[in-house]
Amino acid sequence: MSNFKEVISHFNIDRSAVSYGDGHINDTYLIEVTPSRYILQKINTAIFKNPAELMENIEAVTAHLAEEIKKTGGNPKRETLMLVKTTDGKSYYKSSDDEYFRMYNFVEDTVTYQSAQKPGQFYAAAKAFGLFQKRLSAFPAEKLFETIPDFHNTVKRFKDFKEAVDNDIKGRKKDVLPEIEFALSRESFTGIITDALDKGEIPTRVTHNDTKLNNVLFDKDTDEAICVIDLDTVMPGSLLYDFGDSIRFGASSGAEDEKDLDKIYCRLDYFEAFAKGFLEALGDDITKKELELLPISAKMMTYECGIRFLGDYLNGDTYFKTHYADQNLDRARTQFKLVADMENKMDEMNMIIDRLAK
Ligand code: ADP
Ligand code: GN1
Ligand code: MG
Numbered sequence: 001m002s003n004f005k006e007v008i009s010h011f012n013i014d015r016s017a018v019s020y021g022d023g024h025i026n027d028t029y030l031i032e033v034t035p036s037r038y039i040l041q042k043i044n045t046a047i048f049k050n051p052a053e054l055m056e057n058i059e060a061v062t063a064h065l066a067e068e069i070k071k072t073g074g075n076p077k078r079e080t081l082m083l084v085k086t087t088d089g090k091s092y093y094k095s096s097d098d099e100y101f102r103m104y105n106f107v108e109d110t111v112t113y114q115s116a117q118k119p120g121q122f123y124a125a126a127k128a129f130g131l132f133q134k135r136l137s138a139f140p141a142e143k144l145f146e147t148i149p150d151f152h153n154t155v156k157r158f159k160d161f162k163e164a165v166d167n168d169i170k171g172r173k174k175d176v177l178p179e180i181e182f183a184l185s186r187e188s189f190t191g192i193i194t195d196a197l198d199k200g201e202i203p204t205r206v207t208h209n210d211t212k213l214n215n216v217l218f219d220k221d222t223d224e225a226i227c228v229i230d231l232d233t234v235m236p237g238s239l240l241y242d243f244g245d246s247i248r249f250g251a252s253s254g255a256e257d258e259k260d261l262d263k264i265y266c267r268l269d270y271f272e273a274f275a276k277g278f279l280e281a282l283g284d285d286i287t288k289k290e291l292e293l294l295p296i297s298a299k300m301m302t303y304e305c306g307i308r309f310l311g312d313y314l315n316g317d318t319y320f321k322t323h324y325a326d327q328n329l330d331r332a333r334t335q336f337k338l339v340a341d342m343e344n345k346m347d348e349m350n351m352i353i354d355r356l357a358k
Contacts, residue, residue: 028040081104
């Protein structure tokens with residue numbers, strides 16, 4: 001990282017930092033100033049075009065969450081991210097080379113998981129994401145900036161994907177024709193959630209929009225899911241985005257970039273555990289139509305992520321961080337394998353939701 005000393009001095013810290021975490025988007029560093037630790041992040045401005053607006057969102061959302069947590073006797077220092085202000089009282093620092101940095105308190109004695117190890121753990125994550133959404137239900141959605149426009153507009157994502165296929169700027173299309181065919185043949189279902197939103201059949205809510213299992217911190221002793229992190233995409237959206245994206249990642253039997261596709265399928269016991277926790281946390285705060293669309297939202301978010309990975313592969317890997325050549329292709333393949341498996345299991349997924357909703 002360039003001019004590191006300059007950056008941390010503006011957070012009143014003078015220590016070295018080490019790279020940290022497994023995110024695909026921002027550069028994350030851990031800083032130790034005994035007895036405290038901090039997370040420093042360089043915001044990815046190729047993706048988040050307006051970091052000042054993004055930080056305004058995060059300031060407002062974390063302040064709201066802290067109040068809600070206090071009201072119920074919780075501990076905001078463990079249950080929500082807390083920003084560390086710069087020496088001039090701001091929530092971020094813009095460096096002399098125009099990079100944007102923010103700092104959070106490190107939430108101690110927690111762990112993140114790259115995959116759910118037992119259904120109970122995924123149930124706990126569901127409770128945390130459900131509660132996150134519930135705590136934000138009174139937050140005025142119109143106050144939030146759209147940090148990435150059309151983030152979960154699958155119809156728009158499909159158009160972008162088709163453009164990547166048509167442009168084929170890296171000449172990779174010829175190697176991935178079956179994957180492209182898989183994606184293109186499913187165009188007709190891409191509008192189900194956007195149509196329901198447009199027609200007012202389901203409400204717009206304040207949602208997280210990136211509910212990967214590794215975006216929740218678990219207490220290392222109790223294994224309770226205590227703090228939802230990665231708030232860059234908190235924006236107006238649909239509850240279905242949060243449900244579907246959680247299932248996409250956490251109900252998968254393997255890693256997002258697993259090469260052996262025989263190992264990849266959707267684990268229905270994990271699907272059920274998540275649905276149970278999410279519905280318990282939401283209580284009455286979910287409509288009949290949302291309930292009905294929960295299973296299809298899992299397929300939608302998985303498909304959408306698949307076309308995003310494959311589109312990025314075709315575009316030359318410019319969006320998601322990759323650690324080896326073809327990683328985005330491996331990621332796209334696992335997503336499509338999951339989509340195919342979910343199509344076979346759709347009846348069972350519907351039955352599970354029917355049973356839980358009774
Ligand atoms: P990205 O947007 O790149 O996914 P995240 O905000 O999710 O970045 O952070 C990456 C990782 O850093 C997380 O998965 C988590 O392990 C860790 N992390 C982030 N913030 C904190 C925090 N405040 N306390 C403890 N760990 C954190
Ligand atoms: C990114 O930031 P991270 O790693 O939690 C991405 C998500 C994808 C996910 C796929 C802002 O999430 O939308 O679902 O990778 N975040 C952004 O693993 O694009
Ligand atoms: Mg993350």
